Structures are given as structure tokens and as C-alpha cells.
Amino acid sequence: MQKDIHERNSNSPSGAGGYSNTTATLALAKASFRSIMRSPSAVVFTLAFPLIFILVFGFLGGGGTRIDVGITPGSDVNNPVMGMLEKTGMIRLVKDKSKAEFDKLLEKGNVDAMIDVHRKVNSAAYSVNVVYTSASRDKGGILKSVLNNIFYDKTLKPTVAEIKESTITGREYKTIDFILPGQLGFSLLSTGVFGTAFVFLSLRQTLVIKRFFATPVKRSSIVIGEGIARIGFALIGALFIILIGHFFFGFTLVHGALTVVNMLILATLGVIVFMGFGFIISGIAKNESMVPPISNIVTLPQFLLSGTFFSIEAFPSWLQPISRALPLTYLNDAMRKVAFEGLGLWDVKFQIMILLLWGIGIYAVAVKVFKWE
Amino acid sequence: METKKAIISVKNLVKKYDDFVAVQGLSFEVYEHEIFGLLGPNGAGKTTTLEIIETLRDKTSGEIIVDGFSVDKQPQDIKQIIGVQLQAAGYYPNLNLIELIELFAGLYGANIKPMEMLEKVNLQDKAKAKYKALSGGQKQRFSIATTLINQPKIIFLDEPTTGLDPQARRNLWDLITEIRNAGTTVVITTHYMDEAEQLCDRVAFVERGQIIALDTPDNLIDKLVSSGFERKKEVKKANLEDVFINLTGQEWRE
Numbered sequence: 336m337q338k339d340i341h342e343r344n345s346n347s348p349s350g351a352g353g354y355s356n357t358t359a360t361l362a363l364a365k366a367s368f369r370s371i372m373r374s375p376s377a378v379v380f381t382l383a384f385p386l387i388f389i390l391v392f393g394f395l396g397g398g399g400t401r402i403d404v405g406i407t408p409g410s411d412v413n414n415p416v417m418g419m420l421e422k423t424g425m426i427r428l429v430k431d432k433s434k435a436e437f438d439k440l441l442e443k444g445n446v447d448a449m450i451d452v453h454r455k456v457n458s459a460a461y462s463v464n465v466v467y468t469s470a471s472r473d474k475g476g477i478l479k480s481v482l483n484n485i486f487y488d489k490t491l492k493p494t495v496a497e498i499k500e501s502t503i504t505g506r507e508y509k510t511i512d513f514i515l516p517g518q519l520g521f522s523l524l525s526t527g528v529f530g531t532a533f534v535f536l537s538l539r540q541t542l543v544i545k546r547f548f549a550t551p552v553k554r555s556s557i558v559i560g561e562g563i564a565r566i567g568f569a570l571i572g573a574l575f576i577i578l579i580g581h582f583f584f585g586f587t588l589v590h591g592a593l594t595v596v597n598m599l600i601l602a603t604l605g606v607i608v609f610m611g612f613g614f615i616i617s618g619i620a621k622n623e624s625m626v627p628p629i630s631n632i633v634t635l636p637q638f639l640l641s642g643t644f645f646s647i648e649a650f651p652s653w654l655q656p657i658s659r660a661l662p663l664t665y666l667n668d669a670m671r672k673v674a675f676e677g678l679g680l681w682d683v684k685f686q687i688m689i690l691l692l693w694g695i696g697i698y699a700v701a702v703k704v705f706k707w708e
Numbered sequence: 709m710e711t712k713k714a715i716i717s718v719k720n721l722v723k724k725y726d727d728f729v730a731v732q733g734l735s736f737e738v739y740e741h742e743i744f745g746l747l748g749p750n751g752a753g754k755t756t757t758l759e760i761i762e763t764l765r766d767k768t769s770g771e772i773i774v775d776g777f778s779v780d781k782q783p784q785d786i787k788q789i790i791g792v793q794l795q796a797a798g799y800y801p802n803l804n805l806i807e808l809i810e811l812f813a814g815l816y817g818a819n820i821k822p823m824e825m826l827e828k829v830n831l832q833d834k835a836k837a838k839y840k841a842l843s844g845g846q847k848q849r850f851s852i853a854t855t856l857i858n859q860p861k862i863i864f865l866d867e868p869t870t871g872l873d874p875q876a877r878r879n880l881w882d883l884i885t886e887i888r889n890a891g892t893t894v895v896i897t898t899h900y901m902d903e904a905e906q907l908c909d910r911v912a913f914v915e916r917g918q919i920i921a922l923d924t925p926d927n928l929i930d931k932l933v934s935s936g937f938e939r940k941k942e943v944k945k946a947n948l949e950d951v952f953i954n955l956t957g958q959e960w961r962e
Binding site: 542 | 763764788796800814817
């Protein structure tokens, strides 16, 4: 054995000759992933909490939202648009009221929107005129998506018979379609913030990181390895939530697997940004008991104000600018657009850009406040 | 020792904190294949000195060469050839011993069989246990296993026997001696003089950041005796620890 040691060491006089940073990073990622999977709090925050909310809303929601749409007096009623709206099962068409009555209902939000359909002169096409009300903005938004989807289909598939099917089976806007992306966003936020903050603080305090520094591992390997594990865990959690939502509660995935992939890409971006908060908190917290309060300062406002449970359009107007400043708002928004409206990632580039801006800002602070020992 | 080649050389090492000088002008050499002890009261600067040699801490001034590598210029090379056991260091949470060894193998880029590492420190039965669930002696043996993963030329052990019962302590001495006999240089700190006397080939006494004596334990004792020192109490042929071991047996209870 004595000989072994000497031969081995003398064969690599530079020492660092065969050293692989990738091997070290992956070893850390593997260790961290195993550790996360065995940590009850990580599993609870990432999977159990969101699933409980989804279960509650999934069952409570039942048939989903109902939107009352008034038909403007004089409008054509025997047209495919009206028929398709009725068949979504969530839109109730209100007829036989006078213009004055409708105006009052619209003002109070008792009717969520007005619709007026006319056949264009000398054409087979219809012209649709929709009036929304500020009294019912969130439902107006849903109607908008529903209409978009109907027209989107119509351009793709010219025969009426086909439209019916795809509309009814695929595009019913249910509570789950709103709740799930919000819960997913919140799950990513908690995993990123709490998980990262706790891990780095405890690795620092128990001198695990110091022991790592006695090995040839690079600091970047420690951060990247930890990041890979956490992103991997968050994505597994996200996939789990999406699949449960889809198969048990009928969560809408417009383009199926492609939509899931797009959602996971957004989830990756989200969790990377949110991990930045975790790095900052691990740097400023003096001990483990300080982590939850500081983390809650970051996560709770976003939980409540970023459209996790309610559309931010339902908030009072003075609150909305705050909502629109938070990163989770944009992640939720992008998730919903991708999942329900079937948009591609390029279509939500504005939301992605805001998230990236947040990411740059957060990591600029994290680099300053993060502590290794 | 058959060879007297210095593997670690420390010259005029100084470490200042804001208003406190932890190490003031330490110089010493550690020879290849010896067990070298750093002794001294708490706060004397032993751990600081070790951590500077281990490249974990910056020094204020001085020169340190470890197996031909400079602490300033080649810290990565030094990390490759040393094994470090820290005082009170923890390990990655929620992992069992095999998984922790795998992690360190990755960090060192070493190709080893985790089970063999555990067998070296007689922990093969605890392979699936978590570090937290180990007894004091087992924890120290595991820490020593992690220092051997990269087949280092030198290992540093900072108070490895503190808090252990006599059986576990003696067992650890055997382990440390085995590691030295296999060709590894060992640098150790301890508060137990009987341990230093039994285990160390040479010891340095550190006091207020300076070395006040450095020699083999035998020579240091002889010097003291020749200066006219006498123990107050007649020394018996055995001490109380011998009684303890005799009554409770050699084997471990962990």
C-alpha cells in the first residue's frame, strides 16, 4: 500500500492533472439531490402544498367559472360563434333584455360582457363585436381567451363539425386552468427561496462547505451542483403537479407534450431567478431560525399578490402596480398563456424578459451579500 | 525515522486578525512519514496554523511549502495531496456514509470503492447509517476515512480524540499508526499528553502563537528531568486508565 500511494502521487506531479470539475459538480448535484429527496420540508413545500390547493380548488371548482354574456339586441343569434360559446359550458348567453337594462347590468358586473354578431355584407364571414366591463375584468379576460381560442381554431380548421369537437374537449376554461399555474409558480418560488437559503446557511454553519474547500473543488462547482439538484427537483415537482392536474382535474394542455416542455422551460427560468433570493437570504440570515421570517417576506407578498389564487385584475387599482412589479406575476402569467392559450415561448417574451431583469438584479445583490464562511 | 526529508516547511508564519495576533513568527518542519504533534492550550494558534497550511485560511506573512508546493501559488496542488479532518466539521445532511464517501470521491476526482474506505476504518457495518447517528468514535473514524479518499501524502487531524472514551481513543491511535505505517505523514493536534507521548514522533509546543519547544517526546521529558524536575507523587507501574481498560476490556462498545 505504501508503494501504491507513492506511485500514484508521483505519477501526477502537478496534482491537478487529471482533476475534473465536471465530476465534482455532478457528485455534488447527486448528493444534493439525494439530500433534498429525503428532506421532508422540501417535499412538503414543493409537492404537498400545491397539490392540496389543487385538490381543494379542483373539487370546489367543479364545473368551473360561469360567465354571463349579454346578446346585444338586434344581433344575429343563429351563427356558429354563439353556438360554440354556449357549448363551452361556461358561458351563459343572456337574451331578451333591452339596451338600457343591459347597460345597467354591465355597469354592475352582473353581466360580464356583451356580444354582437353580424353577418358581413356580401360575405359568409361574421363580424363579432364584444364589449367588456371593468366591473368584471377577470371574467372578461377569460371570455377573451375563449374567443381567441375559438377563432384560432376556426382559421385552422374550416369545417364547422371539427370546430365543435376540439372546442368542447380541449378549451373549456376551468378553475384548474387558473389555479394550477399559480400553484406551480408558488411551488417553484418556495423551492427556490426556502430550499436554497436553508441549504447554504446550514452547509456554512456546520462547516460542510469548509470541509469542501479542503478538497480541490471550485466554488462555482458547489453553486452549480447545488443548482442542478434543485432545478432537477423543482422540475420533477412541476411535472408531477402538471400531470396530476391534467389527468385528474382536466388541466388544459393545448399542445400536449409541447406545452409541458414549454412550461418546464419557464419553470427552470423561474426557479433560477427565485434561487437568487435564497442565496441572498442565506447570506443575510445569522442562523437557521432567521431563514423562515426573511423568506416569508419574499414569498408571502408574491403568494398573495402575484395572481396565484385570483387574477390580479380583481385587485384594487392602487394594488395592481405592486402586483405588476413582482416576478412571480410574470411567471404565472407566462405559464397560463402557454398552458391555456397555447402560446409559444416567443409569444411570452415580454414576461420572460421581466423575469430575466429580475434575475440580473437579484444575482447582482446575491454576489455582494453571499457568504462562504 | 529512517528519512529526515521535510515534507512541510513553515517559515516565520504570521497571522493577524484586526487587533489580535493569532500566530507570531512560527517556524517548523514536518518530516516525511512521521506523526507530528502540535500541542498547546486553547487559543494558542494551533488550529489557525493548521488551517493556513491546509490552504483554508490566508496568512498575513511568512512562507509555507507543502511537498514542494507553495501555499500562495499552488493551493490547488496542495489540496490534491493532503487529507483534512476539521475540528467539529459536519457532513452533507441526509446522506449515509457510503453516499458521503461517493461525494468526496467526486470532489477529489478519486476512483475508489466506498466500501473499502469504510473497511479501512472498520465502519463497514455502518455503511447505510447517517453521520448524525454515529457515536463519537465512529464519527472521528469516518472523518479520517474521508481524509484518505485521495490517497494523500499528508493528513491533518485536528483534535481527533477529544470527547472519546478510552477504548475508542486507543482504537484511533492504532488507526493513525496504521495510516502512518502505510506511508502517510500525519500532523495532529491534541490536548492529551499521554496521547502525544504514545503517538507522536516529534511534538511542537505552541503558546501565544509561538513555538516554545520542539523535539521528540523522549528528549523533551529527559530535558525536563535533567533540569531537576520531580513529580510530587511516586509514579506507579500503572495508571487509572490502565485500570479502566483492564476492567472494561479493549473492545469497543459502539
